[in-house]
Amino acid sequence: MSAQGPAVRSLERQALLVTVVLRTSSAAVAAVVALLGLGSAASPWWVLSGVAAVLVWAGLFGVRTLRGGPAGRFGAGDVVVCVLLCLLHSRLVPPSVLTASAGTGWIDLVASVTVLNAQCFLRQPHGLLATVVIASAYTAGAPGVREAPVVLLLQGLLSAGMFVLLRRAAHSTDAVLVARAEARANEAAGAAARADERDQQRRLHDTVLATLTMVSTGAITEYSDVLRDRAAADLRVIRALGAGADDAADSGHSAAQPARLDAALRTAVFAARPGLPPLTVEFRAAPVLLPGPVATALADAVAEALTNVARHAGTTTARVGARPVGAGAVVEVLDGGSGFDPATVPAHRRGLRESVTGRMAAVGGNASVESRPGAGTRVTLRWPG
Incomplete structure (x- = not known):
């Protein structure tokens, strides 16, 4: 038989x-x-x-x-x-x-x-x-x-x-x-493709669109080394996105390895932000081991939050703290700047919605934003483990 x-x-x-x-x-x-x-x-x-x-x-x-x-x-x-x-x-x-x-x-x-x-x-x-x-x-x-x-x-x-x-x-x-198995496989492939598309959109928002916004608002009105450096960095991002599946296959093994969250955050916190006012950041983070994609998502979300502080908050100082909670971690970004009303953020503004909240949701975490005019802003990132 x-x-x-x-x-x-x-x-x-x-x-x-x-x-x-x-x-x-x-x-x-x-x-x-x-x-x-x-x-x-x-x-x-x-x-x-x-x-x-x-x-x-x-x-x-x-x-x-x-x-x-x-x-x-x-x-x-x-x-x-x-x-x-x-x-x-x-x-x-x-x-x-x-x-x-x-x-x-x-x-x-x-x-x-x-x-x-x-x-x-x-x-x-x-x-x-x-x-x-x-x-x-x-x-x-x-x-x-x-x-x-x-x-x-x-x-x-x-x-x-x-x-x-x-x-x-x-x-x-x-x-x-x-x-049914084929339908589930097709659904998973579609979800993966949509997740990859959203990740590409976040990276473009954090780099290319940020540069274009800086130019359109008149922050740079003539040739400068800052603009040249940002354009070169943006070009590297676009080329990396175009590499597609080959780069994903090459990095699949390393992405599965645990990563030091504090090290990833330190790189994001003290990275240069060309074209933006200098920002002094008080950084405190306990050593935490997390899956590679999670640590990367937290670091990228912190980088976007600090970019927003430098661009919109009207302050030159901020604080970033990270601590383990159970098998996961909590990261906070605080500033004492001008603050804003989250409910009034236009729908086309994708910074907090995609580059912060969307990134955390993609790895199984969440993000919350507490702010009001004149009272600063607190961005809290949680990954439960």
Whole structure:
């Protein structure tokens, strides 16, 4: 038997257990029935030999099937053993049993179970062919008109139909599971693509758009080294974004490694901010190990928050603090500047919404902004771990 999907494999495993239980239990019951009628048997030695053969075969059948799984040759061997017993029918049961109705002798029990097991082990039409062979051997071994062969044929037809329906249902279930798995994979790929797009937008906002905004507001009105340096840095960002999947594949291993949050924050805090007023930052951070992408997201969000302080707060000082909380961390950026009303920030302003809040959401964290005009601003970044 061939198993493809999980539903088919489960069906095959359960069917194998059923065949083993039926074969071993029927052999035990058949042996008891045969020994009880041994006194009236025409050939006791034939009966003892037949019982021994059935018990030995049932043991081999059970061990091999449970250890090695389905095997077509063992299914065929089961049919061969049953055919031999049916051909020796007249020697293995008392004459009074031969003239009785079907199902009263131990050979009937063995034949009935073999017909059922054949539909499990053998593919159609081989299972039904095995049923016809067993019924024919039964008729040849016990000549005369009787209903037993007809019962065996009907049993084979019914059990074959049952197994065909079960296998079709299992294949249909596997097809549904495959379709759902593909849908989940496509959804995950789409989500990853959207997340990558948002990350690119954040990086462009933090670099290129910030430079263009500085130029458009008149902060730089003529050629300057500051503008040249910022343009060169922005160009490097654009080239890095264009590298695409190759850079992502190269950095995948390092991104999975833990990183020192305090070191990442120190780099972001004391990085140069060309074209903006100088900012003195009081920095305190306890050593914390976090996943690489999380530490990077926190550092980038802090860098954007400090850029906003330098650009909008009207102050030259700020504080950045970081501390571990459970398996995660909390980072705060505070300033005593002019403050603002977060509810009045226009929708097209993406600094806090994407470069801070969006970055934290992308790594499973969150950000909050507390501010009001004249009272400074507190940006709190949390990653729960």
